[in-house]
Structure formats: structure tokens, C-alpha cells
Amino acid sequence: MALPKYTEPHYRIWHYIYLTICGAVFFFLIAPLFVIFPLSFNAEEFLSFSDGMKRLDPDAFSLRWYKDMIYGTKNPWGLAAKNSFIIAIFATIGSVILGTVAALGLSSRHMPYKGLIMAVLISPMIVPLIISGVAIFFFMAKAGLAATHTGIVLAHIILGTPFVVITVTATLSGFDHSVTRAAASLGSDPVNTFMKITLPLILPGVISGGLFAFVTSFDEVVVVLFLAGLENTTIPIQMWTGLREQLSPTILAVATCLIILSTLILVTAELLRRRSERLRGINR
Amino acid sequence: MSSETKQILTTDGIPLEVSLKKAEKKNKIKAFLLVAPLLFFLIITYVFPIGDMLFRSVDDKMVTQMLPKTFKAMENWDGQELPDEEVFAAFHEDFIKLVEDKREGKLSTQLNYTKNGFKSIIKKLRRKSKSFEEGNYKEQIMSVHKRWADVEYWRAIQRRAPEFTGQKYLKGMDMYVNEEGKIVSVEEDRRIHRVLWLRTLEIAFFVTVFCFLMAYPIAHLLATLPMKYSNLLMICVLLPFWTSLLVRTASWMILLQQQGIVNDFFVGIGLVADDNRPEMMYNKTGSYVAMTQILLPFMVLPLYSVMKTISPSLMRAGKSLGGTPFVAFWKVYFPLTIPGIGAGCLLVFILAIGYYITPALVGGASGTLISNQIAFHMKSTLDWSFASAMGLMLLSGVLVIYWLYNKIVGIDNIKLG
Numbered sequence: 001m002a003l004p005k006y007t008e009p010h011y012r013i014w015h016y017i018y019l020t021i022c023g024a025v026f027f028f029l030i031a032p033l034f035v036i037f038p039l040s041f042n043a044e045e046f047l048s049f050s051d052g053m054k055r056l057d058p059d060a061f062s063l064r065w066y067k068d069m070i071y072g073t074k075n076p077w078g079l080a081a082k083n084s085f086i087i088a089i090f091a092t093i094g095s096v097i098l099g100t101v102a103a104l105g106l107s108s109r110h111m112p113y114k115g116l117i118m119a120v121l122i123s124p125m126i127v128p129l130i131i132s133g134v135a136i137f138f139f140m141a142k143a144g145l146a147a148t149h150t151g152i153v154l155a156h157i158i159l160g161t162p163f164v165v166i167t168v169t170a171t172l173s174g175f176d177h178s179v180t181r182a183a184a185s186l187g188s189d190p191v192n193t194f195m196k197i198t199l200p201l202i203l204p205g206v207i208s209g210g211l212f213a214f215v216t217s218f219d220e221v222v223v224v225l226f227l228a229g230l231e232n233t234t235i236p237i238q239m240w241t242g243l244r245e246q247l248s249p250t251i252l253a254v255a256t257c258l259i260i261l262s263t264l265i266l267v268t269a270e271l272l273r274r275r276s277e278r279l280r281g282i283n284r
Numbered sequence: 285m286s287s288e289t290k291q292i293l294t295t296d297g298i299p300l301e302v303s304l305k306k307a308e309k310k311n312k313i314k315a316f317l318l319v320a321p322l323l324f325f326l327i328i329t330y331v332f333p334i335g336d337m338l339f340r341s342v343d344d345k346m347v348t349q350m351l352p353k354t355f356k357a358m359e360n361w362d363g364q365e366l367p368d369e370e371v372f373a374a375f376h377e378d379f380i381k382l383v384e385d386k387r388e389g390k391l392s393t394q395l396n397y398t399k400n401g402f403k404s405i406i407k408k409l410r411r412k413s414k415s416f417e418e419g420n421y422k423e424q425i426m427s428v429h430k431r432w433a434d435v436e437y438w439r440a441i442q443r444r445a446p447e448f449t450g451q452k453y454l455k456g457m458d459m460y461v462n463e464e465g466k467i468v469s470v471e472e473d474r475r476i477h478r479v480l481w482l483r484t485l486e487i488a489f490f491v492t493v494f495c496f497l498m499a500y501p502i503a504h505l506l507a508t509l510p511m512k513y514s515n516l517l518m519i520c521v522l523l524p525f526w527t528s529l530l531v532r533t534a535s536w537m538i539l540l541q542q543q544g545i546v547n548d549f550f551v552g553i554g555l556v557a558d559d560n561r562p563e564m565m566y567n568k569t570g571s572y573v574a575m576t577q578i579l580l581p582f583m584v585l586p587l588y589s590v591m592k593t594i595s596p597s598l599m600r601a602g603k604s605l606g607g608t609p610f611v612a613f614w615k616v617y618f619p620l621t622i623p624g625i626g627a628g629c630l631l632v633f634i635l636a637i638g639y640y641i642t643p644a645l646v647g648g649a650s651g652t653l654i655s656n657q658i659a660f661h662m663k664s665t666l667d668w669s670f671a672s673a674m675g676l677m678l679l680s681g682v683l684v685i686y687w688l689y690n691k692i693v694g695i696d697n698i699k700l701g
Contacts, residue, residue, distance in 0.1 A: 022505045025498045030520040032535040098322040105318025110311035128638020130655040131675045135333035219528040239530040255531040262526040
């Protein structure tokens with residue numbers, strides 16, 4: 001953002017102060033994430049930069065914490081990762097199906113009590129997690145689903161559906177309903193119309209809602225802490241335990257992997273958003 | 285002419301109005317059936333359990349059911365002096381039954397919530413009651429421990445007679461019903477919950493303010509820069525947004541520890557002495573810094589989406605009409621961003637007020653919030669009814685804020701970036 005030539009000096013100074021402030025805030029946002037990378041390659045057991053690392057001595061760096069993460073005998077990361085992925089995948093499938101179908105109903109202009117129902121459907125996103133955790137725990141304990149994968153998957157479906165409902169409703173808001181009417185007039189039944197016409201058009205919204213649901217489940221720790229037994233440990237639970245007991249560099253190795261995963265998700269979500277905007281004819 | 289001929293008929297002879305209404309109703313049912321699976325799923329697994337919390341928070345049946353005969357006998361007791369033999373005999377009978385079922389431990393835990401000191405005397409009573417002789421239970425029970433001869437303890441038992449109670453809510457505000465039945469505050473040095481509520485509000489408020497002060501300039505920059513630069517900078521906002529909360533908390537734990545990078549930097553520039561490194565974690569500072577960074581994207585995104593819609597020509601018009609850039613900003617630009625400010629602030633405030641993980645890890649004793657207390661009672665003391673009561677108090681606060689949010693911005697304006 002270049003300043004025009006006629007700008008007076010003191011506004012020029014203000015402008016540079018403003019840019020400096022912005023730079024500092026961006027640094028504050030992103031820098032903490034980058035501390036984890038180098039430290040996860042630390043050859044020593046400390047969580048600060050050793051003298052060797054400061055001199056960029058190759059001996060000061062190693063992959064020992066990554067090896068520990070994968071092969072470490074006492075480390076439950078393997079089980080945790082397996083559980084996390086299984087739970088997140090099933091929770092995503094459940095959230096996407098329930099959320100998309102509900103969003104289709106909500107976007108219909110015939111829907112009665114729209115505001116009230118919408119409020120109920122997105123309530124798990126608004127209620128603080130700790131309260132959701134307590135409530136869901138009471139339900140699962142009564143239903144005999146505490147400390148089971150099923151219980152955790154159901155809990156994560158509860159937490160994940162609001163994101164799907166919101167993203168899919170947003171996509172449907174720009175949806176031209178005459179195409180489905182055209183399909184119907186050409187003799188297509190509703191299910192066929194949905195699969196062949198509606199779904200391909202709203203797919204970017206569905207997938208980005210699914211990504212939100214996946215991340216919600218994959219990162220979720222508050223509710224899982226109430227529900228999980230030893231068998232159902234997940235990556236967030238292991239990280240939570242590790243961070244509370246002792247900060248070992250293995251956690252940083254795991255954290256690095258998670259940052260890479262979230263970068264991939266960010267890129268996918270961003271590409272989908274652009275595609276969705278293009279399909280809906282919103283050009284910015 | 286009859287009215288029937290006036291009506292427009294459809295091909296199958298039904299009046300159009302009726303036919304339309306029928307179609308409308310069918311559409312309504314269709315739309316509702318699509319929403320129904322999720323709605324009922326949420327009602328059963330989520331809305332009812334929250335209602336269950338309400339029930340649990342006032343439910344006090346446990347003691348009522350454990351000492352049915354005692355409470356029946358107590359109905360005639362005025363509570364002034366020690367109850368008579370009838371009450372003691374009934375209590376003895378109930379107690380023997382509880383010991384048989386091995387439930388006297390639960391009774392002692394429950395009574396201990398009402399008044400400290402029950403645990404030991406119930407244990408003692410269990411041991412001694414084996415050698416009790418029939419008759420004159422008053423003398424025998426009173427001889428077990430001097431507290432059994434104290435009328436205060438019997439009044440405490442009597443206070444647990446009702447099936448429902450609001451005392452958990454009072455406890456959440458550090459109040460209780462005293463012997464005369466009046467609601468009073470606990471002693472000054474034991475008011476832990478009020479301190480926590482105030483601290484939660486304070487931290488949520490300041491985190492919101494900090495987030496606003498930091499987010500406003502960068503949202504403005506993102507909204508005014510050319511697309512190719514702003515997309516690149518947007519990554520700085522979105523990457524933390526998508527990264528696991530625990531990863532971000534972990535990075536703050538590394539940065540803020542005493543031998544950590546921030547402290548190294550302070551020592552390096554000579555701000556603090558090497559042997560006098562400040563404690564920046566396990567206190568309020570830790571909670572403030574980490575929560576501000578973690579919640580910042582939630583402020584930036586709504587602000588950005590509002591600022592994006594403001595035409596730059598408005599600022600130019602303001603300046604061309606004789607305003608300095610500051611006047612133009614304050615009178616033209618700022619008022620237009622108010623919807624975004626409202627959305628961002630309330631979003632951050634709601635999230636901050638219910639925060640649990642980050643304060644638990646970096647907050648230490650002085651930086652924990654009300655959520656940590658709820659989790660503590662759920663997992664450690666197992667006083668679930670108290671946890672429910674505090675959860676609902678927090679929830680009602682959030683609902684008030686949310687209602688404001690809906691008034692100011694509207695529920696449909698929630699943006700997910």
C-alpha cells in the first residue's frame with residue numbers, strides 16, 4: 001500500500017507506525033508455531049535452544065524424538081493416533097450426513113420455526129465446551145456409552161454438525177432452486193436430483209463443513225477428557241497428559257506433525273472456498 | 285350465482301386454494317422431515333442432558349432416601365434442643381440398613397457437604413454401632429462422639445430432608461443457608477468462587493480488549509492490501525486458526541518458561557537480570573498472553589469480512605470534504621466497522637469465558653477460571669450436582685451475552701472465515 005507523493009510527513013510517520021504495529025501482531029500470531037519446528041529436532045532433552053543449535057552445529061540436531069514418537073516402547077502415540085483417526089473419520093461422516101440433510105431442510109422456504117430450530121442445531125457451537133462436556137458425559141454414562149468409541153464418536157457428531165449446518169446453509173443460500181425444479185420437470189425423482197444436481201453444486205460447502213467437523217473431532221479434548229477410558233486415548237488426550245506431567249520433546253515432534261496436518265487442511269479449505277465462490281458466481 | 289362457481293378449480297376439480305394449501309403443508313412436512321433426524325438426535329443426546337443438569341443441580345433425593353425414617357421422625361422436632369429418643373432410634377434403624385448395604389460412606393460424603401466433621405463421626409458410629417444394645421439409642425449414639433450430642437449436627441441432617449435444594453447455586457456464589465434459615469455469605473477468606481467468577485469476567489474482558497486492539501489494524505491492512513499480498517498474510521491468521529489448541533498452548537509453554545525464549549530475549553536486551561527472570565507462566569500473565577493469541581483469529585475474521593465491504597472511496601470522500609485522515613477515519617470508517625466489532629468481541633468474549641484447556645496448562649493457581657473449577661468437581665470431588673449448578677450459572681451468563689449478540693449482529697451473520 002504505497003502512500004501518495006503529496007502525503008504530509010507526519011502522516012507518513014503514522015503510516016509507518018501502523019505498518020510496524022501490524023507486523024508485530026502478525027509476528028505474535030504466527031511466530032509461536034515456528035518455535036516448535038527447530039526444537040523438535042533437538043538432540044538434547046531440553047525444551048530450549050542448546051548452544052549447539054544456536055551455532056547450527058549438525059550434531060545438535062537429531063531425529064531421536066521422532067523415533068521415540070514412533071518406536072518408543074512406553075509411548076502410546078500409535079494407539080492414540082489410530083483412535084483419533086478412527087473417531088474423527090466416523091464423526092465426520094456422521095456430521096456430514098446429518099448436517100447436510102438438515103441444511104437442505106433448513107434452506108427450504110417452507111421450513112416452519114426456522115429461527116428456533118437453527119438455534120437448537122447450532123447450540124453445541126455456542127455453549128461453552130465444558131458445559132457440553134458435562135451434559136454429554138451424563139447422557140453417555142446413562143446410556144452405557146462412556147469409555148467407548150461409539151460414545152466419543154456420537155459426542156463429536158454433536159460438536160461437529162453445527163459447522164456442517166452453517167457451511168452448507170451458506171452454500172445453499174446462493175443456490176439456484178430452478179435447476180432442481182428443471183430436473184423434477186424432466187422426470188427425475190428427488191433422490192436422483194439430489195445426487196446428480198444438488199450435491200455436485202454444494203459439494204465444496206459440504207467438504208469444507210466436513211473439514212471443520214474433522215478438525216473439531218481431531219483436536220477435541222474437553223469432552224473426550226470426560227468420556228475416554230484408557231482404551232480410547234486420543235492424540236489430544238496424550239498431549240494434554242504430556243503437557244501436564246512433563247514437557248518432553250516427543251510432544252514437540254507430535255506437534256510438528258499436527259502443524260503439517262493443519263497446513264494441509266488449511267490449503268484444502270482455502271482451495272474449496274475459492275472453488276465454491278467461483279461456482280456461486282461471487283467474484284471478488 | 286353460487287360461490288362454488290366463482291372458485292378457480294384445478295384439473296382434478298379441487299379448489300385451487302385448498303390444493304395450494306395442501307401442497308404447502310406437504311412441503312412443510314418434507315422440509316421438517318429433512319431436519320428431523322439431526323434435531324431429534326441433538327434433543328436426545330444434548331438438549332435433554334442439559335435439562336438433566338438442571339435437575340441434578342437441585343436434586344437432593346440421595347440423603348432423603350438414605351434416611352427416610354429419620355426425616356419422618358424429625359417432622360415433630362422443632363430444632364431448638366437435641367431431638368428425642370424417637371429420632372435417634374429412627375436414625376439408628378436407617379443407619380444399620382445403610383451399613384448393611386455398605387452405603388454409609390456415601391452418607392458421610394453427602395453430610396460433609398452440609399457441615400464439615402461428619403466423616404469421622406460416621407466412621408466411628410459404624411464401628412461402635414455393632415456393639416449397641418437395644419433401646420435408649422440416644423444415650424448410646426451420643427456417647428460415640430461429642431459431636432453426636434451437638435444440636436448443630438442434627439440441624440445439619442435436618443437441612444438435608446427436602447428432595448430439592450438450591451444450596452448448590454448458593455454455594456457457587458459462596459453463600460449458604462445458616463442455622464436460622466437466612467442466606468448469608470461465607471467468611472471473607474473462603475470466598476473462592478466469587479474470586480473465580482470475577483477473575484473469569486476480568487480475563488475474558490481484557491482478552492477481548494487485547495484481541496480487539498491487535499485485530500483492528502491487521503484486519504484493516506488485510507482488507508485494504510491488494511489481493512496477492514493479503515492472501516499471503518491471511519495465512520498468518522488462518523494457520524493458527526486451524527492448528528490444534530494444544531499445539532498452540534504447548535508453544536506458549538515453551539516460550540514463556542523461565543529458561544524460555546522470551547525470557548532469554550529479555551535477558552539478552554538487558555531488560556531483566558539473568559538471575560531474576562520473571563515468572564511468566566503458571567500465573568495470570570500466562571493465561572492472558574496465550575488466550576489472546578489463540579482467540580485473535582476469531583476477532584480478525586469477522587472484522588475483516590466487514591471491512592472488506594467498505595468502499596475505499598468513502599474515506600476519500602471524507603478527506604475531500606475537508607476532514608483530516610483521522611477525522612475521516614473516526615467519522616466515516618470506524619462507525620461502518622461497528623457490526624464487525626460487535627461480532628468479534630462477543631465471539632471472543634463467549635469463547636474466553638468458557639475457556640478450560642489453556643488456563644489449566646499455563647494459568648497455574650492464579651490464572652484458572654470457572655471452567656477449571658467445574659472440571660475439578662466433575663473429576664476429583666465427584667460433586668456432580670455442584671458442577672452442574674456452576675455449569676448452568678455459566679451457561680445462563682453465556683445465553684445473556686448470546687442474546688445480545690443476536691440483537692446486535694444477528695444469528696445468521698456467523699462467519700467461519
